[in-house]
Amino acid sequence: MDLDHIRNFSIIAHIDHGKSTLADRILELTKTVSGRDMRAQVLDTMELERERGITIKAQAVRVSWKAHELNLIDTPGHVDFTYEVSRSLQACEGAVLVVDAAQGVEAQTVANAYLAIENNLEIVPVVNKIDLPQADPDGAAAELAELVGGKPEDVLRISAKTGDGVAEVLDAIVERIPMPAGLVSSKAPPRALVFDSSYDQYRGVVAFVRVVDGSFAAREPLRAMAQGTRFEAEEAGFFAPTMKAADTLGAGEVGYVITGLKDVSRLRVGDTLTSERRPAAEPLPGYKDVKPMVFAGLFPTDSDDYPDLRDALERLKLNDAALFYEPETSQALGFGFRCGFLGLLHMEIVRERLEREFDLDLLVTAPNVAYRVLERNGDWLEVHNPAEMPRELDAVEEPYIRASIIVPKSYVGPVMELNNERRGRFDHMEYLSPERVLLAYELPLAEIVLDYYDQLKSRTRGYASFDYDVAGFREGQLARVDILIADEPVDALSMIVHREAAYSRGKALVERLRQEIPRQFFDVPVQAAIGSRVIARETVKAKRKDVLAKCYGGDITRKRKLLEKQKAGKRRMKQVGAVEVPQEAFLAVLNLNDGGKK
């Protein structure tokens, strides 16, 4: 296909604004999927893919429209995957930006629009769901035009549900989005951007690529330039919407390469594929080694499930290069894993998949962020677990984020208040419309991982939308707070908190523990301490009576059964030094640490 008949584009939208429905209509209208095979949201959701027996996610579908080849490139839908989104967008020349006619522009719309603009994409603005009774297409179009710097009359108005206006969207893609250009050259040594990858248990890692220079064919020895991984392409092709092998993938085209690699971590998103025989001199720009920012301990509720958890993480990792995990042993919670995630949503997804797909019952510690600690020898050490943080600190850095929050203007006050409580720094504020305001803040990521989103939603009655990207590490006034039960530090309960919050957090925690720890045969002090300085203390008073009064011939069996229950209860307790602590006590405290949400 001539380059001038190829268009590469993405659909970007805030969650639930209709991205998947629009994609489905496009597949239908272009007859890529026959009406009979048409299932709602063909491109979406892993569950559905499994049901249909497709193990490889269609990340890029080729469709034909009026003698043009259009490649629809899917993007992950959330802030945690900003980097992945940006790689997907780099594989395109244009983006269809979808906004719900009833909701208007949301935080994620803004974030995605900015990403698209940063990647020099031509934006096709679309207002969706115009068939809804509460739709305000004019208002949404005005906001959208303002956002992308266009005219409201250029904004397309459609209903992806009914199909109304979808043909015009396809026309606009052909007319407005430029042909693959820029670096494209079919003569140069081959280069292709890996914008996503997936793992298939029979064929190994499948790379989704945008060919920038040269061409790629099967049986060709290839190399991933940033990581240096070598392999032979077993097959190249494209999705329409199922896999179709092709002789070659040429410059400007989008498709897949089956690598035969057994581990997605060996082929990271953003890397550049080139030919071993005729290697390119320079990789494509923009590769980043994405590092997890949010960490939590994952422990099986039943310690017998530890091997199952390990296997499940191994399998998830095959398909999720950003997931990090290493074994962790906690005296309180037993054997588990310290896991690293790109962000909170990523963590939620992993946790949910472990519980739903692998049927595991998990105990998740309060999440914490990655910290950088200045060591005595002048080196910076990255710490993922409060228990590994040196007790006395010279300097610590914590990750900050740039947050965009969009709210109706009457909620600006409560949002500012929340951000101030969370150590936020105001950056700027802009009116998207007379009614809606975008607030830009910088906040420590650590303040976000604690119930921030819930708070934001509740203080704005659900009207706020929120998005963020990581801004980098900044020095913070942080302290490690340890919790001691009968003078034994409990590793799972250590936390890193802002110095100003240390006292109140420590106090709340020891109070809760006092309530949760059953009384023992002796007094049990429960303390919160920074280094050797105790900042809060409570005492679980010793039991003075533990005996049932009456026991005669008719009572013995019942009494023995009670005793056996008491004994079984003791067995389920976790031992902290000489103190028996029920798992529920840790759970309650971790929950508190997590801002009380489950």
Place this chain on the structure above:
Amino acid sequence: MSGSIRHLYVHLPFCAHRCGYCDFVTVVGRPGQHAAYVDGLLAELALERELLAPELETIFLGGGTPTFTQPRELERLLTTLPPATEVTVEANPETVTPALAALLRRNGVDRISLGAQSFQPRLLAVLDRVAGPDDVRRAFYHLGDAGFDNISLDLIYGIPGQRPSDLDADIGEALALRPEHLSCYELEAKPGTRFTHAHGAELHRQAEAMEDYFERVVQTLLGAGYRWYETANFCRVDPRGRDLRSRHNLAYWRGRDYLGLGIGAVSTVSGERWRTTPRLGPYLAAVGAGRRPLREIEPLPDSVQREERVMLGLRLDEPLPLEAVATSLDPGALARLERLGLARRVLGEGEAPAGADAGAVTLTTRGRLLGDGVTADLLA
């Protein structure tokens, strides 16, 4: 052919009314059935006769309210039961008349367990008790006049609304009667009973105060010269050298076999425990036809018997020999409990401390107050 059981329990379920806190098998009223029931008991005794040793050590008539049974029937029962060294009858104060006291006395009863529960009218009302404080005292004197010199009083503490001063007053009143024996029970509110429903919130509120109450009871009675020989039982140290402990109950705590007759009665015989049906009709029908009544049978394997020996033995103030139970104990736990001052290892003359089964174990005062938890710790 005779057996080896030396302890007999006889259940007399009849009561004038049912007290709210009670969870025993009781039958209200039914004077017309007393005779039939005594017939039933005697028929059941005949069925189990060969389990009993030729000489019984103890008989205990419990209830219900044994003394509510029609006197003629009670007397018929007492005269037909085999003789025993100790024969105890439970009595409610309001049922004790001079005639009844004399009836018991002339039929070989030598020990009375009198259900006083409290001396505060207000608290007795909470418990649905009929007898007032004067009934208790009157019963006590009638029994004394009839020649009884081994009387036990039951007290209950932890009654909803009971203040520490009420408890002190109850103990004071009880001690003023100089009973040979006292049983002090914390009120147990069984889930689902009408009593718990009515008073659950109050009981929950006073749960922590109960720790004080138990200690107070123990300290006061020890101070008055009583021996705290079992978790809930105290006896006077008799100047004449009589052992005033309840021999019948000691048999339970020492893990002896016993036979129980009547509805809801429990027996433990040769590694098996059974509970007879609590339903009067089926019971009478079965024993009337010369058949054993329906029984719920529980096998007691050796390990369970050892566990019970520990559980019951540690309720006593006499050391529990380790030899028989050592295999059921957590070897580390005893040392830990000794360090905490809750248990003590007692070694006999010439016994080396090395063996896990050497000597005996006894609990300290604090250890006994924490007896259930300590036992749970000690058992492997």
